[in-house]
Amino acid sequence: MKTKIIVLISVFFISFTSLSQNACKAYYPFEEGTKFEITNYNKKGKKEGVVKYEVTNVNGNEATIKTVIFDAKGKEITTSNYKVMCEGNKVSIDFKSLINPDMLKQYKDMDMDITGTNIELPNDLQVGQSLKDANMNMAINMGGITMNMKIDMLNRKVDKKESITTPAGTFDCFALSYDSEMKMGMKMKFSIKEWIAEGVGVVKNESYNKNGKLMGYSELTSFKK
Template identity: 30%
Template sequence: MKKIFYVLAISFFPLIGKAQYCNLHQYATLIYVNSNRETNETRFDTVAVSSVTRKGDNTWVEQSPSNPTAKKQKGFYDGNNTVKYVYQPNGVTNRILIDEKWGVETMRQLKEELDSYQNNATESNQDFNEQLADAERHKGAITIPLKADAVKGEKIPDGEYSLKAGYMKVSFKLSDGEYEGFEKVTVPAGTFDCLKVSYKIKANVLYLPQTQYITQWYAQGIGLVKEEIANKKKELTQTRLLVAADK
């Protein structure tokens, strides 16, 4: 047992001394309160660190909803609300907003919803899965590098993602991203020193365009602490605040 513990300690030793903008402890939980001004709804979501794995020198972290209510919610770009981070040896934590797995799972979900709405299958699941398996239909990714040495006013790289399967197509574009410096933020879970970022997401899902302006605050060792989402007119529509977290 001591030997196993020693190996694990050695494998994670490089992470010590370089704080990351996510929680690296598997099974740790984070609780958020979400308010939607458009629908006048408020809900609490419990999110668990479902996976922490090492791939080469990087640490991959996934956070998944652990309560049934959260699992039923449809995020704008998070699919089933699974949140992904990649922590690198240089101290940068990459928040992955959209990747290939996100696209495949979202397409399957959209097809299920359409089939249910039309009360019939638009095409066989086998044909649809074969189309999704075509890697050429997946283009790009959208990632936000969270950096402890970010300079206020520094630009966040643009990103694009698109996926097409049969008649179904989705596309996303991140632009106007910027590091807005560091702020002390108070939420129900407490007061945190946070890195603040903002960006614009333009989406086209099944040929229905949508634009959102997103501002987020991330704390070291935890991840997302606060989020504000505004519509195309830059009117605040949604907020997300951390209520409790395992450190």
């Protein structure tokens, strides 16, 4: 169960940091036809799944991204789409578009009330910069019983610049970090480290528990324009 939650969180946070727009393209691709792949691993380096992304449409300041999730054996689990918007000198991602697709599939016939604060990523990142917090609240009506889920992204900041190598290549990155709290019956806290590269997006993502131990990580394994 814990492993599945880590994968869900990895997909969730990688999805939100994957794109930008012509006016907001410093750190992410916003070109129709761009395809990239993120592979998820557990703490021992065992492959747990793959997420394939494609920029299927760019319309003004809004891009549509197709997401296909596969399990460790390459079996397709589900497909979904979400949108990313460019607002001034930042990218803004609607939380409603970034709910884990497995969850949407599971609760598709139920009423869902979703509120939250969009994730913002400035175009002019600098070492030492603090970024705005973000959150999502979701209430699912399950036949008279309401299940609540909340995700908070806190203490977001830009830590440093460094070079990162993955199967997709070597990239000069900004290293970001933030705290994540997930509440769904019980509360779970994680620390996230993430590396993003100009014109590429997320190169690597690591999740740590409250004791600072690695729980799992994700890497960019393919990138094609």
